[in-house]
Amino acid sequence: MESQRTFLLIGLMLVSFLLFQEWNNDYNTPKADPSATTQTLNTTSPESDDYIPSSSDSGLPASATAAKRSVIDITTDVFNVKIDTKGGDIVEADLLQYEEVKGEETPFMLLGEFDGNQYFSQSGLIGLNGPDASANGRPTYQAAQKAYTLSGDELRVPLTYVDSNGVSFTKTYVFKKGQYDVGLEYTVNNATSAPVQVQLYTQIKRTVQEKGSLVDQNYLGAAYGTDEESYEKYSFSDMADKNLNKNTQGGYVAFIQHYFVSAWVPKQDETHTLYSLITKSNAAIIGTKAAPINVQAGSEQTLNATYYMGPKESDILEAIHPDLDLTVDYGWLWFISQPLFVLLKWLHSILGNWGVAIIAITIIVKSLMYPLTKAQYTSMAKMRALQPKMAALKEKYGDDRQKFGQATMEMYKKEKVNPMGGCFPILLQMPIFLALFYVFLESTELRHAEFVLWLTDLSTKDPYYVLPILFGASMFVTQKLQPMTVTDPMQQKMMTFMPVIFSVFFLWFPSGLVLYWLVSNLISIVQMLIIYRGMEKQGIKVRG
Structure with a gap:
């Protein structure tokens, strides 16, 4: 599974989950008896x-x-x-x-x-x-x-x-x-x-x-x-x-x-x-x-x-x-959320600002997950490098899916490439991201917590929508830096519009959560540039 498809799937799963939650809330909330008044x-x-x-x-x-x-x-x-x-x-x-x-x-x-x-x-x-x-x-x-x-x-x-x-x-x-x-x-x-x-x-x-x-x-x-x-x-x-x-x-x-x-x-x-x-x-x-x-x-x-x-x-x-x-x-990931919250409180006791503490914990988490991130982007780059060979195999075997599949697997084995390499690291990181999501959502300490300038309450939306816009821009940059492996036109269009969709979706999210995702994206961009620069020095074509 290509990493872009994974990103698309995760995004759709997140939106679908929240829509299901909203439907569930509406469907299961008992209504007042019209004949009775409070x-x-x-x-x-x-x-x-x-x-x-x-x-x-x-x-x-x-x-x-x-x-x-x-x-x-x-x-x-x-x-x-x-x-x-x-x-x-x-x-x-x-x-x-x-x-x-x-x-x-x-x-x-x-x-x-x-x-x-x-x-x-x-x-x-x-x-x-x-x-x-x-x-x-x-x-x-x-x-x-x-x-x-x-x-x-x-x-x-x-x-x-x-x-x-x-x-x-x-x-x-x-x-x-x-x-x-x-x-x-x-x-x-x-x-x-x-x-x-x-x-x-x-x-x-x-x-x-x-x-x-x-x-x-x-x-x-x-x-x-x-x-x-x-x-x-x-x-x-x-x-x-x-x-x-x-x-x-x-x-x-x-x-x-x-x-x-x-x-x-x-x-x-x-x-x-x-x-x-x-x-x-x-x-x-x-x-x-x-x-x-x-x-x-x-x-x-x-x-x-x-x-x-x-x-x-x-x-x-x-x-x-x-x-x-x-x-x-903290939901079913409480065993991850609880130690993360302890870490967040400790960072706040040192830094004295919850927004800065969120940035700090994001840097720590992203640094600890760097090996997974490196494996993810390395796999994506190698898959991108194999696209010409993949196209040649498809042209050679035409509609014979069985032979095309066998030849593809032999090519992966010869080139020492794991087609799931870009998927697994993302899936392994998701529990951490979700656990942090609930930490920011449940922490009373973040209610009315100030950050800087116009961000005077991390528990409410950004009043000027600066963070969601910056988040969308960072997501757009991330997509441009990633080697594109998706060839289906419809999926390509959906990937192109994902930054816009998420930006609109995040307009009403608590600014503390959007701050976390923005910083996480910025760190990912830096990590991506470092990884790709190292691969290009080894002669592996990553982009273009």
Whole structure:
């Protein structure tokens, strides 16, 4: 197989893959029920259709009550958080260290309401005596203050509720300086003369959303981990097909989006049920449910869980749960992507600029793959040199393909040329290229990362399309330098238009990715000139 055909095949495979992904996203995303509308939460409206899991596996929606709501504001060095006193849920979370839009002071809203879409963190107590299992709906908690601000290393926000029997429930959120994981402590103080049974549940609720553009191939949906499955995606379409129902010791549930994740991590030494549901108002829910516990009369017991809401940074996530770092999804080439990302971070720690670090890692990778590159271009040049002999054989044997094939193989053997020599090196390099692709795509550190001049955000497209144009030019130069072995007119035309096609395709790609491909092409051009110059000195005709 000639190398030009390989390039053409790889390009068509890439475009076809992304088109298939887009079709798959459109086909598998469940659509909203036209008869239902998304509920909007505010501080004075009736309760929305919050899903409260029952003590059995088949939960039922809680009764809606027209109760007044209020929110408690919490401010830390990394968060602005709003907690609804109705149920004690986190209904908004702004990440103060991350801007919503590059150059603006508005913090990134991870949880909250977005144009009618909801994204909340919910938790409560069910069971025989759980306040969230009441027929009157979820409890309304009391707080000593309307606003809390972190002033030291830790901030505790206690919410209290006393039921009609005199059982006291204290739901405490624990915020820590510089941390995106929030502790949940649920204390049950049973001052009555009879035991009470409660069951802790934690869940994430998010309106079903469709994927974005063709170039946005990042996963948007739920995921979970069990004691047997480290990381499993559970998309909106999976939830629509079947409710999740798994028993596990420990585990976690999460909702994943580009650069960010929210996850509930229950106590790892206890057994839990992981569940999911799509509500009538088109909200997807994934959660955990602990086993029931009995709090004896005159005693107190505390239940715990951890909620993470923040960037997808592997080290931080792994410290919370050994498998939670897998939500930084590098795909099936994770074993290559992970060490490449470690190298990229190390380069950034030295160079201080993510764009320069991308250039540096590209140079390192291309240098390490130079033997493969040399084998590729050497094979291409030798094949080009054999074109006159190939034409003579074709003229000699005409339409007798069997004899032509035998003569061709004998010629390859005599000239010590491997016809696959230009193909294999490219195919061997593809896993590296794809692994780097996902590193650049998944790395939160590249979000809003500046490079030089007009390139102030490597996670978004080049605003002036300079990099895609330069990439197309470099691809055009590469084609001109390569010895052309394709003789089919149609394939020649497609090869000629490939730089234009890829330039247009890359117009909407993150500039960090385009920068990588541009630098890779420039290095390939330099390597090609060096290799061809050496071959020409040996008397091997490469071009012309």
